[in-house]
Amino acid sequence: MMDMIQTIVRQKRMVASFFRWRVLFAVLLAPVFATAEPVRLTSITTGFIISGELIRFDGQDYVVRSSIGQLTIDGYDMRCDGPGCPKTSIFQTTYGVVGSNLIGSTLMPELIEAYSETQLGTVERRAGNEASQLVMRLRNDTGQDLAEIDLRAGGSAEAFSALISGEAAIGMSSRKVSDLEFAALETAGIKEITRAGTEHVLALDGLIVIVSRDNPSKTLNVDDLADIFSGDINNWEQLGGPNAPIKVYMREPGSGTHDSFTGAVLTPRNTSLTDDATIVSSSRDLSDMVAADPFAIGVTGIAYERNGRALALETSCGLVVEPTEFNVKTEEYPLARRLYLYTTGAPLPVSAKGILDYSLSDDAQFQIADLGFVDQSISAISLNEQGRRIAEAFIGPRDPEALRTMRELALELLEADRLSTTLRFRRSSSVLDVKSLDDIGRLARFAAKGGLDNKEVLLIGFADDAGRFEANVSLSQQRARQIRAELEAALSNLNV
Numbered sequence: 001m002m003d004m005i006q007t008i009v010r011q012k013r014m015v016a017s018f019f020r021w022r023v024l025f026a027v028l029l030a031p032v033f034a035t036a037e038p039v040r041l042t043s044i045t046t047g048f049i050i051s052g053e054l055i056r057f058d059g060q061d062y063v064v065r066s067s068i069g070q071l072t073i074d075g076y077d078m079r080c081d082g083p084g085c086p087k088t089s090i091f092q093t094t095y096g097v098v099g100s101n102l103i104g105s106t107l108m109p110e111l112i113e114a115y116s117e118t119q120l121g122t123v124e125r126r127a128g129n130e131a132s133q134l135v136m137r138l139r140n141d142t143g144q145d146l147a148e149i150d151l152r153a154g155g156s157a158e159a160f161s162a163l164i165s166g167e168a169a170i171g172m173s174s175r176k177v178s179d180l181e182f183a184a185l186e187t188a189g190i191k192e193i194t195r196a197g198t199e200h201v202l203a204l205d206g207l208i209v210i211v212s213r214d215n216p217s218k219t220l221n222v223d224d225l226a227d228i229f230s231g232d233i234n235n236w237e238q239l240g241g242p243n244a245p246i247k248v249y250m251r252e253p254g255s256g257t258h259d260s261f262t263g264a265v266l267t268p269r270n271t272s273l274t275d276d277a278t279i280v281s282s283s284r285d286l287s288d289m290v291a292a293d294p295f296a297i298g299v300t301g302i303a304y305e306r307n308g309r310a311l312a313l314e315t316s317c318g319l320v321v322e323p324t325e326f327n328v329k330t331e332e333y334p335l336a337r338r339l340y341l342y343t344t345g346a347p348l349p350v351s352a353k354g355i356l357d358y359s360l361s362d363d364a365q366f367q368i369a370d371l372g373f374v375d376q377s378i379s380a381i382s383l384n385e386q387g388r389r390i391a392e393a394f395i396g397p398r399d400p401e402a403l404r405t406m407r408e409l410a411l412e413l414l415e416a417d418r419l420s421t422t423l424r425f426r427r428s429s430s431v432l433d434v435k436s437l438d439d440i441g442r443l444a445r446f447a448a449k450g451g452l453d454n455k456e457v458l459l460i461g462f463a464d465d466a467g468r469f470e471a472n473v474s475l476s477q478q479r480a481r482q483i484r485a486e487l488e489a490a491l492s493n494l495n496v
Helices: 101-118 156-164 179-187 222-230 257-271 282-291 325-329 348-361 362-370 385-397 399-414 434-448 469-493
Strands: 004-011 037-043 049-057 059-068 071-074 078-081 093-099 123-128 134-137 147-153 168-173 201-212 219-221 246-252 276-280 296-301 313-314 336-342 380-382 417-424 455-461
Touching: 037 059, 049 071, 093 101, 093 134, 093 348, 101 123, 101 134, 101 147, 101 168, 101 201, 101 282, 101 336, 101 348, 101 362, 147 246, 156 168, 156 179, 156 257, 156 336, 201 246, 201 257, 201 282, 201 325, 201 434, 222 246, 222 257, 222 313, 246 257, 257 296, 257 336, 276 282, 282 296, 325 336, 325 417, 348 362, 348 455, 380 399, 399 455, 399 469, 417 434, 434 469
Parallel strands: 093 147, 093 168, 219 313, 246 276, 246 296
Antiparallel strands: 004 417, 004 455, 037 049, 037 078, 049 059, 059 071, 123 134, 134 147, 168 336, 201 296, 201 336, 380 417
C-alpha cells in the first residue's frame, strides 16, 4: 500500500460547534525618526480603522504612529487616505503571473477577478502581444489603478525561467519543478523553492486519456497506454477494436501535460513519445481534435474533456480506476497530478500576495470546482463505493498476520465514510509533504465549521509492503499518532 494516511469518519458522539475569528495583529516597533504626515488606514474586508502619522511604507507594510503606539500593519488589506499616503507604491506596479497554459488560460484569470471582487475593485482585461498573453489591470473601488498583471500562459517550463529573470511574481505549473529547474533556481539565488511558503498546491487535476464518443473503448491498461503513445501499438485492432490506425495527440514539450504524462507513463517504461504524434499547443484544441476523430486518442487535463470521452485506467495490479473527482482528490487515480503556484520567497507586491492568498483559500475552492478542476475541499464517500479497492487489499496479502489485520480493519470500517483527505509521507519515513501539511489545516478548519459534528474521526496509517510486516505496522502506527498530534495542534491554533 502507499505511504499515506486515510481519514475516515463515522457517526458516534457530539462534537462542539466551533467558530473562526479573524484577528488583526499589529507589532510594536522601536521609534523611527522621520517626517510624518496624517493617514487613515481602513481594512477593506472588516472596516477596521487606524489613524495616525505614517512613518514609513516599504511597499508591503505601513509603519504608523498612532494613539496606542507605533504599529506595523500589513498593507495588503488596507486602503490609505490622507496627505501622508504614499503617492507611488507597490500597489501601482506591473508584475507577471507566468507559466502553465492549463492554469493560465481560464483558471487564473477568474481567480484574479474573484480576488478583486473581494476588495470591492474591478478588473480590465485586454489581449497581449502574444496569443498566450493577457494583460489584467486591477482598480480599487474609487477607480484608482492598483496593478497591471502580465498573465502569460505559454507552458509550465516558462514559470521557472520567469521567476529567475524576475519577470514573474508568481509562476504557474501543472507539474512539480524538475531537478534541472530546481538547480537553475538555486544557482540564481532562489533557494529551496519546494519548501512550504514557496511551493503552493493550487488545485488538483487528472490527466485524462480521451477518445471520440464514437470510439467503443471504455478501459485501457496503463501498459497498453504507454505502448500506444510510444508507437508500439498503432492500430485499434491490436486492442480488440476495429482495423484502423491510432492517431495520437499530445501537448507540446515543456507543457505540464506533456511532461507529467511522460514522467508518469513513458519514462518508467523506458520509452518515449512516438514521432508520429500530433503536437497541439492548447488543451482545448487537443480535446476538440480528438473528439472529432473516432480513431484518435489524446491526453489532456480533466477540465478539458469537453466533447471527448475519458477512459478508465487499469493499473498493473488489475485495479480499474475511473477519473472521478474523488479518485483525483485522493490521488489514487494513476494520472492524478497537482497544479502548483510557485513564488521565490521575496516580498510580493500587495495585490500579488492577495491573489495568492485568495487562490489558496477555502473560499476559492468552489470557483476552482466550477471551472472544471478538482478542488481541495473535503468530500466523502461510503465504504460501499470502495468495494473493489478493499477486495484488492484482501487479494494481495499472503501473510496470515496481514490477512488478520486487514479483516480487523474491514470490520472497523463497516459503518464508516471515507474522507478525501489522504496525507502522504516521504517513503519509509514520517515526514509529510507540503500539500499534506496544508491539508491538516484544511481538515481542522472543516472540523471548526461543524463538518465533523456528531462524528468520530479515524486516522488510519499505511505503509508499503517492502520489508518486515511488523516494522511496517509500527511505521503505520507512528504516522497515525503523528497526524493526530498535528491535527490537535491545528485545532488548538484555531482556538478550538
